[in-house]
Amino acid sequence: MAKLKASKRSITDPVGFYAAGATCGIKASGLPDLALIVADRPCAAAGVFTRSRTIGAPLVVSKRHLRAGQAQAVVVNSGNANASTGKAGERDAKAMCKHVADELAHNMLTTMRDVSLKPSDVLVASTGIIGHPLPMDRIGRGIASLVTRLGRNEQADADAARAIMTTDLAPKAAHARLTLAGKTVRLAGIAKGSGMIAPNMGTMLAFITTDADIAPAALQQALTGAADASFNRISVDQHTSPSDMALVLASGAAGHDRISRTTGDDYRAFADTLTELCRNLAYQIVQDGEGATRVFRVNITHARNEREADRVAKAIVDSPLVKCAVHGGDPNWGRIVTAAGYSGVALQPAKMSLLIGDPDDKSICVYRAGTPTSLNGNEMRRLGALMRRREVVFNLALGRGEASVQWLGCDLSRQYVTINADYTT
Amino acid sequence: MAKLKASKRSITDPVGFYAAGATCGIKASGLPDLALIVADRPCAAAGVFTRSRTIGAPLVVSKRHLRAGQAQAVVVNSGNANASTGKAGERDAKAMCKHVADELAHNMLTTMRDVSLKPSDVLVASTGIIGHPLPMDRIGRGIASLVTRLGRNEQADADAARAIMTTDLAPKAAHARLTLAGKTVRLAGIAKGSGMIAPNMGTMLAFITTDADIAPAALQQALTGAADASFNRISVDQHTSPSDMALVLASGAAGHDRISRTTGDDYRAFADTLTELCRNLAYQIVQDGEGATRVFRVNITHARNEREADRVAKAIVDSPLVKCAVHGGDPNWGRIVTAAGYSGVALQPAKMSLLIGDPDDKSICVYRAGTPTSLNGNEMRRLGALMRRREVVFNLALGRGEASVQWLGCDLSRQYVTINADYTT
Numbered sequence: 001m002a003k004l005k006a007s008k009r010s011i012t013d014p015v016g017f018y019a020a021g022a023t024c025g026i027k028a029s030g031l032p033d034l035a036l037i038v039a040d041r042p043c044a045a046a047g048v049f050t051r052s053r054t055i056g057a058p059l060v061v062s063k064r065h066l067r068a069g070q071a072q073a074v075v076v077n078s079g080n081a082n083a084s085t086g087k088a089g090e091r092d093a094k095a096m097c098k099h100v101a102d103e104l105a106h107n108m109l110t111t112m113r114d115v116s117l118k119p120s121d122v123l124v125a126s127t128g129i130i131g132h133p134l135p136m137d138r139i140g141r142g143i144a145s146l147v148t149r150l151g152r153n154e155q156a157d158a159d160a161a162r163a164i165m166t167t168d169l170a171p172k173a174a175h176a177r178l179t180l181a182g183k184t185v186r187l188a189g190i191a192k193g194s195g196m197i198a199p200n201m202g203t204m205l206a207f208i209t210t211d212a213d214i215a216p217a218a219l220q221q222a223l224t225g226a227a228d229a230s231f232n233r234i235s236v237d238q239h240t241s242p243s244d245m246a247l248v249l250a251s252g253a254a255g256h257d258r259i260s261r262t263t264g265d266d267y268r269a270f271a272d273t274l275t276e277l278c279r280n281l282a283y284q285i286v287q288d289g290e291g292a293t294r295v296f297r298v299n300i301t302h303a304r305n306e307r308e309a310d311r312v313a314k315a316i317v318d319s320p321l322v323k324c325a326v327h328g329g330d331p332n333w334g335r336i337v338t339a340a341g342y343s344g345v346a347l348q349p350a351k352m353s354l355l356i357g358d359p360d361d362k363s364i365c366v367y368r369a370g371t372p373t374s375l376n377g378n379e380m381r382r383l384g385a386l387m388r389r390r391e392v393v394f395n396l397a398l399g400r401g402e403a404s405v406q407w408l409g410c411d412l413s414r415q416y417v418t419i420n421a422d423y424t425t
Numbered sequence: 426m427a428k429l430k431a432s433k434r435s436i437t438d439p440v441g442f443y444a445a446g447a448t449c450g451i452k453a454s455g456l457p458d459l460a461l462i463v464a465d466r467p468c469a470a471a472g473v474f475t476r477s478r479t480i481g482a483p484l485v486v487s488k489r490h491l492r493a494g495q496a497q498a499v500v501v502n503s504g505n506a507n508a509s510t511g512k513a514g515e516r517d518a519k520a521m522c523k524h525v526a527d528e529l530a531h532n533m534l535t536t537m538r539d540v541s542l543k544p545s546d547v548l549v550a551s552t553g554i555i556g557h558p559l560p561m562d563r564i565g566r567g568i569a570s571l572v573t574r575l576g577r578n579e580q581a582d583a584d585a586a587r588a589i590m591t592t593d594l595a596p597k598a599a600h601a602r603l604t605l606a607g608k609t610v611r612l613a614g615i616a617k618g619s620g621m622i623a624p625n626m627g628t629m630l631a632f633i634t635t636d637a638d639i640a641p642a643a644l645q646q647a648l649t650g651a652a653d654a655s656f657n658r659i660s661v662d663q664h665t666s667p668s669d670m671a672l673v674l675a676s677g678a679a680g681h682d683r684i685s686r687t688t689g690d691d692y693r694a695f696a697d698t699l700t701e702l703c704r705n706l707a708y709q710i711v712q713d714g715e716g717a718t719r720v721f722r723v724n725i726t727h728a729r730n731e732r733e734a735d736r737v738a739k740a741i742v743d744s745p746l747v748k749c750a751v752h753g754g755d756p757n758w759g760r761i762v763t764a765a766g767y768s769g770v771a772l773q774p775a776k777m778s779l780l781i782g783d784p785d786d787k788s789i790c791v792y793r794a795g796t797p798t799s800l801n802g803n804e805m806r807r808l809g810a811l812m813r814r815r816e817v818v819f820n821l822a823l824g825r826g827e828a829s830v831q832w833l834g835c836d837l838s839r840q841y842v843t844i845n846a847d848y849t850t
Contacts, residue, residue, distance in 0.1 A: 086797075
């Protein structure tokens with residue numbers, strides 16, 4: 001029913017959304033650093049946030065503004081995370097929301113139905129260096145300028161996606177459609193990632209728009225489920241950021257019957273499409289992990305439950321030794337088995353097996369019942385080739401039950417160190 | 426009372442111990458790969474082992490042989506971990522013990538009082554590549570040769586320390602002395618580390634000898650405490666190895682009154698000296714972490730208890746972003762605060778503070794009560810200098826209680842990736 005599209009349209013594809021992105025001068029590089037997403041009507045809104053205990057000021061403010069389950073705009077800056085900045089940081093985050101509301105009131109677009117929004121209708125996000133005050137004068141001028149340039153087109157989508165990047169090499173965008181009772185429903189999202197990417201979550205921002213008509217509580221549950229199956233199962237460097245969030249705004253413009261509960265086919269179809277969209281964005285984030293040259297997929301199967309499968313998978317995707325083996329295309333599978341071994345799950349090696357390669361694609365079993373298999377020369381060559389692909393797949397069966405999960409990680413390269421050894425200076 | 430010595434003597438310094446190390450041909454490089462430590466009498470023995478669930482075969486065998494709290498020899502090979510090798514691996518580990526017992530019986534040294542030991546008096550350890558069978562013929566010949574070359578001198582100490590190395594750049598050895606009731610008691614140890622170093626533990630092997638006269642149960646408790654305060658508070662790359670162990674053999678030759686309980690001044694003095702010795706070896710391991718150019722010390726203070734202090738410290742020493750910042754000498758302290766933030770401990774930023782630099786040595790407070798401090802140009806320069814030292818110190822106060830712990834980590838360099846991206850091939 002749902003179909004992921006690779007086109008360039010993203011967050012302004014769903015009916016009712018406008019966006020803009022530009023340089024306001026936070027980044028010394030002069031690259032774009034401020035984005036704005038605005039809906040032409042109040043939207044149902046939901047968010048998921050980092051579980052860090054040292055959350056940034058924008059998260060304090062956005063969580064508060066989300067309490068009513070409604071929002072109409074999102075303002076995002078890159079280059080400065082406004083985190084570990086105390087009370088002053090919170091004042092700045094609130095001021096960003098007020099700037100947006102004020103400027104929109106003064107610059108109402110004729111195409112917008114209703115832009116008389118309050119500061120509490122605005123959500124705010126920041127990403128970048130930690131522990132520095134925001135340059136509020138530049139941000140204020142930037143917001144004033146962005147409001148005059150809001151658009152509904154490819155350029156607006158691309159400008160917003162670029163303006164939220166930090167060390168990302170490529171902008172990340174996706175969109176999807178589904179049909180509910182004959183009506184087309186659009187979903188789209190932009191994201192940024194690159195470093196500090198870990199479950200729960202990394203410096204990961206995702207902003208999703210949809211014209212679905214859905215109650216805030218149902219939207220929240222759909223987003224929580226989608227994030228658990230996507231953003232919370234990726235890791236670039238296990239360092240959970242204080243700034244992460246994924247937000248979704250639903251304009252309701254698609255015209256189908258409102259989804260007001262978390263049961264029923266319509267809810268299921270919407271939630272599944274949202275999950276696919278988030279997985280698509282999550283994949284783009286891992287693929288563009290700092291210094292990454294390869295993605296690897298970890299399929300944990302036959303676990304007792306998803307929770308223990310997640311623990312095993314996380315130990316593997318976070319292991320620097322596994323990540324280096326993937327980088328070198330080195331079939332050093334002992335590192336995968338031993339990472340599982342220290343995950344804290346009471347594994348029994350005699351019941352475990354490890355296959356390398358996509359299960360549908362002539363994978364090679366390297367470890368069975370706690371013992372290495374013996375591979376002939378041809379199999380060794382095929383194993384080497386499977387390890388050198390752009391996407392490497394590990395399938396670890398635990399022999400404990402029926403649960404399975406899939407995680408994504410990326411390799412660890414010299415470039416990661418180069419990027420991160422000299423970031424503030 | 427105890428004094429750490431920097432001399433070259435190590436494991437054969439305590440009375441009653443002999444050692445040897447040589448090349449038997451496991452490593453393709455031709456570097457030394459087999460070590461033997463033998464006592465001239467049955468010793469009280471104790472060990473601590475990795476908490477990995479995929480432990481190597483030598484650990485299965487050594488744990489079994491330690492049940493009686495007694496041992497007389499330790500045989501160690503490097504270049505092959507004999508891990509993830511199933512039942513065949515266990516047979517090989519047992520065969521190594523039997524080889525040692527048999528060869529010692531055939532080559533009794535005149536200086537040794539009693540070498541009629543059983544295979545179960547021999548402990549075995551292996552380190553290196555995972556998932557490959559041991560070349561037992563070479564190891565057998567190697568053991569036969571080592572038995573004829575056992576010595577009690579600097580050369581024997583150095584040979585053994587070198588033969589247990591894998592990617593270590595330097596051998597690791599330490600010794601210490603204390604006086605109990607007028608008698609000199611010697612302790613000494615060798616260790617290897619480098620990669621797969623994480624608490625509980627890394628590919629970390631430590632072999633300690635002492636001529637203290639101490640009951641096995643007291644020796645075990647002293648070793649467990651010493652390991653918790655040293656080897657279990659270091660991390661090079663968080664990948665807990667399946668092969669780690671620290672073993673101690675006590676010959677009892679020092680001639681003081683036997684320490685039979687875990688109370689009393691003598692026990693305390695011995696345990697403290699053992700802890701210092703283990704900390705010394707642990708420091709050497711971190712300093713020689715794969716690709717490491719700097720060590721950093723994380724002091725967590727004012728925690729509610731040691732357990733939560735350990736969680737916060739571990740999150741910091743394992744963070745690749747913190748490790749990269751240390752590598753670049755970059756005072757990007759937000760990474761330290763946010764690593765604490767994702768440790769899972771319910772921290773309150775408003776009560777936290779972070780000082781960089783040794784507290785006794787003009788440290789700089791960069792974060793106080795959840796807010797960055799403002800530093801002048803001079804302070805910024807001093808902060809930069811503190812970050813570029815060979816040893817960098819972070820002091821994070823949590824404001825929750827009175828507990829404190831100290832951990833050690835090392836930086837993450839391009840060289841770490843180079844070493845680990847191409848290890849098996």
